[in-house]
Amino acid sequence: MNYRKSEAKEAARAQFRGLWAAITTPFTPDLQVDESGLRHNMRHVTNNLKIEGVFCTGVMGEFWSLTVAERKRIVEIVVEEAKRGGCKVIAHTCHHSAHQTVELTQHAERTGADFVILMNPYYPPMSNDTIYEWFEFVASRVNIGIWMFDAVYSGYGLSPELTARIAGIENVCGLKVPRTIEHYAKVQKLCGDKIVMSNPNEDDWITMMRDYGQKVYQSSQRPYIYQTATWTPFRDYTELGLAGRFEEAEKIAKQLQPLREVHKKWLRLHWEDRRVIPIAYIKAWSELMGMAGGPVRPGLPQITAKERQEMRIDLERTGLLARIPTAKAA
16 A cells, blocks of 8 residues: 555545456365466456456455455465556455454555455444444554445445445545445435445446546456457446546447346346356356356355356357457367
8 A cells, every 4th residue: 555544535536447357266176276377367357458456355256265364365466466467456354253354454454455345244233333333443453445345245235324424434435335326326425525436337337437426447347257358348438438438438338238138147137136146157257258267165056067158159149259369168
């Protein structure tokens, strides 16, 4: 981090811009962390896709399945590769233990992460006061800038009023809010001048830039499953939108509609309708893009061979895989 604790909010406003990607944790066939695969993926998103920032050890990273030592090691690798590739890092350091959260956050700070992010504390059930006290406990023991991650998979959402209260903490500087645009607007009205806010739904990205002044897409898997080293429509339309050239941005964004339909079928429907976190499908898609993925750890279903083949056919129809000369076989 290149700022003091008292400068966290200002630093977030200055440093969060463009596309940030939430990366998976690749595993070997025997379910060990695939460190070489992680390095390969980081070099792809930084060197080939020119991503501005990486979100690691979060939901995409199967954080609940990782040991504390694994979480620390992953952050170390990601920070090392990010510095080499010229991008920033926001590490998810939340744990059901507030003390363990402090330890993970202090480690991320020492390692060189730029910011950290904490999803809603998910156990035990808490009141608004105890949720606030949880964030205050962690924030008071670290210097690094902290984002809130209002993840409904925690079992509840943060109210606009509670979000605004937490946003008043000195080094709380951002909010990833995968909720409705109406909810986003309520939160922005209460505390949008204090923190950086990001709705991570690509479908709404132009709307968020144009109507709500959002400057950063933070974050999902779409920056690396929608783009290749030689075809970057997501980045291209983002830059146009941030420059206020929305009609041009809309024209390029339309190119992604076939991929959005595949995304809906394989990812969104699992996530929203079936209440299954579809990491296995994200990994399978990213493998087709030439990235390391591997299996998921217990607690999540594996993708079947039949599903993998069907996904490949769906992506071939979009023309995406033809843009990847070295795409891996399913």
